[in-house]
Amino acid sequence: MTNSQSIENYLKVIFNQAIATDDVNTTSIAQALEVSLPSVNSMVKKLAGMGLLEYEKYKPLKITAKGRKMAAMIIRKHRLTEMYLVEKMGFGWEEVHEIAEQLEHIQSVAFFDRMDEILGFPERDPHGSPIPNSSGEFATQKFRLLSDCQPNELVTLKALSKTTDEFLKYLNSKGLALGVEVEILKVEAYDKNMKVAYGGKTEVLSALVCSKLLVS
Amino acid sequence: MTNSQSIENYLKVIFNQAIATDDVNTTSIAQALEVSLPSVNSMVKKLAGMGLLEYEKYKPLKITAKGRKMAAMIIRKHRLTEMYLVEKMGFGWEEVHEIAEQLEHIQSVAFFDRMDEILGFPERDPHGSPIPNSSGEFATQKFRLLSDCQPNELVTLKALSKTTDEFLKYLNSKGLALGVEVEILKVEAYDKNMKVAYGGKTEVLSALVCSKLLVS
DNA sequence: TTAAATAGTTAGATTTGACTAACAAATTTA
DNA sequence: TAAATTTGTTAGTCAAATCTAACTATTTAA
Ligand SMILES: [Mn+2]
Ligand SMILES: [Mn+2]
Ligand SMILES: [Mn+2]
Ligand SMILES: [Mn+2]
Numbered sequence: 001m002t003n004s005q006s007i008e009n010y011l012k013v014i015f016n017q018a019i020a021t022d023d024v025n026t027t028s029i030a031q032a033l034e035v036s037l038p039s040v041n042s043m044v045k046k047l048a049g050m051g052l053l054e055y056e057k058y059k060p061l062k063i064t065a066k067g068r069k070m071a072a073m074i075i076r077k078h079r080l081t082e083m084y085l086v087e088k089m090g091f092g093w094e095e096v097h098e099i100a101e102q103l104e105h106i107q108s109v110a111f112f113d114r115m116d117e118i119l120g121f122p123e124r125d126p127h128g129s130p131i132p133n134s135s136g137e138f139a140t141q142k143f144r145l146l147s148d149c150q151p152n153e154l155v156t157l158k159a160l161s162k163t164t165d166e167f168l169k170y171l172n173s174k175g176l177a178l179g180v181e182v183e184i185l186k187v188e189a190y191d192k193n194m195k196v197a198y199g200g201k202t203e204v205l206s207a208l209v210c211s212k213l214l215v216s
Numbered sequence: 217m218t219n220s221q222s223i224e225n226y227l228k229v230i231f232n233q234a235i236a237t238d239d240v241n242t243t244s245i246a247q248a249l250e251v252s253l254p255s256v257n258s259m260v261k262k263l264a265g266m267g268l269l270e271y272e273k274y275k276p277l278k279i280t281a282k283g284r285k286m287a288a289m290i291i292r293k294h295r296l297t298e299m300y301l302v303e304k305m306g307f308g309w310e311e312v313h314e315i316a317e318q319l320e321h322i323q324s325v326a327f328f329d330r331m332d333e334i335l336g337f338p339e340r341d342p343h344g345s346p347i348p349n350s351s352g353e354f355a356t357q358k359f360r361l362l363s364d365c366q367p368n369e370l371v372t373l374k375a376l377s378k379t380t381d382e383f384l385k386y387l388n389s390k391g392l393a394l395g396v397e398v399e400i401l402k403v404e405a406y407d408k409n410m411k412v413a414y415g416g417k418t419e420v421l422s423a424l425v426c427s428k429l430l431v432s
Numbered sequence: 433t434t435a436a437a438t439a440g441t442t443a444g445a446t447t448t449g450a451c452t453a454a455c456a457a458a459t460t461t462a
Numbered sequence: 463t464a465a466a467t468t469t470g471t472t473a474g475t476c477a478a479a480t481c482t483a484a485c486t487a488t489t490t491a492a
Pocket of ligand 2: 009100101105
């Protein structure tokens with residue numbers, strides 16, 4: 001095999017960080033993957049040798065077009081899997097990430113293309129993140145943070161940012177799901193807590209929660 | 217992770233060989249996995265250290281109850297996957313083995329139990345091999361070889377032995393599938409070719425083919 | 433029943449992907 | 463701007479899983 005799981009996991013992290021900040025630093029990769037800095041350093045050299053990154057000592061890393069393409073295909077597999085698990089196998093959105101983290105390394109284009117077909121070529125995964133198509137292209141539409149919205153706005157929950165299974169369980173307990181319409185009633189000046197209304201009830205959401213909800 | 221893919225692949229091969237011959241030898245493992253004898257030797261010692269095998273220098277290997285149980289769970293994952301790919305994702309029986317070879321290493325009991333449930337707890341995979349249940353038990357019903365049948369017998373194709381994707385494609389081309397009723401018309405004394413009738417036509421099947429078809 | 437062939441083992445090397453310890457460069461802060 | 467802190471690199475080690483070469487035990491055949 002030319003690509004190990006390890007290589008794929010590094011590449012995916014680097015790609016995701018590159019979306020946010022364009023150039024990427026070693027320490028943040030180490031944190032994301034929970035490995036030591038020297039491990040990152042040596043893998044980065046290998047990835048550069050494979051033409052997936054540009055690397056110069058002490059300079060920030062840049063992902064190449066080839067690296068982006070390859071990363072997009074891994075993310076495609078991850079997100080299609082999550083969507084398939086939720087839509088076709090009855091898992092909850094809080095149960096699928098860990099399974100997808102493993103399935104994304106399966107080497108069978110046909111397997112994922114079949115998932116895609118069965119799902120009707122979805123553009124977003126169960127958490128609202130875009131699913132790259134089989135050419136590696138994907139929606140770049142940006143949503144607003146709920147925490148940037150003002151009182152009296154009426155918005156729709158579209159996606160989540162930096163989600164964890166625990167956060168998803170919290171959202172379940174509050175009846176918050178993608179597509180829910182939320183009206184902002186009041187923003188507390190002191191701590192930015194938001195009083196909101198949705199699904200026929202009112203709730204108070206913390207600033208932390210509001211900063212992870214993407215709306216339009 | 218306590219079990220690597222490599223460990224799982226060895227254990228599965230050893231289990232399958234143990235079904236056929238009770239005790240297993242190093243060389244046949246090496247051939248099945250296409251690795252060198254020393255590689256097998258060192259892995260066997262490791263598996264013995266894990267309590268999955270009994271190993272004494274120069275003696276045939278024996279799989280322990282613990283080893284059998286673990287192997288059965290891997291085979292369960294493999295065969296459930298094959299069944300799911302065929303029944304729920306529209307793959308042909310000749311397309312699923314290689315994908316299952318990878319998916320069998322996914323560490324999520326829930327994922328495979330959900331497949332099992334969706335499939336209605338099938339007892340056999342698309343090739344007629346028994347699927348262990350979630351406790352590791354499975355049907356041990358033995359079928360006859362078509363090559364052991366006599367003229368004028370009417371039998372049903374139930375399973376395949378030592379199948380490959382190429383053999384499955386050959387069966388497709390001949391319209392042979394599990395459940396097909398086959399009547400033996402004549403056995404050629406010289407080369408054991410069989411003249412058979414099924415699906416409203418007659419065909420001549422070679423001894424090689426007949427020795428891979430399991431019937432009842 | 434010895435010799436030849438086969439099967440299994442040991443020793444030592446290699447690759448991959450991790451690690452720690454030590455150090456060097458870059459950045460921040462005083 | 464010099465010192466302190468943070469970030470990144472190098473060197474060297476380790477474990478897992480593989481290999482080849484050399485050797486030993488067991489089995490088969492002359
Ligand atoms: Mn995910
Ligand atoms: Mn992964
Ligand atoms: Mn198979
Ligand atoms: Mn496998």
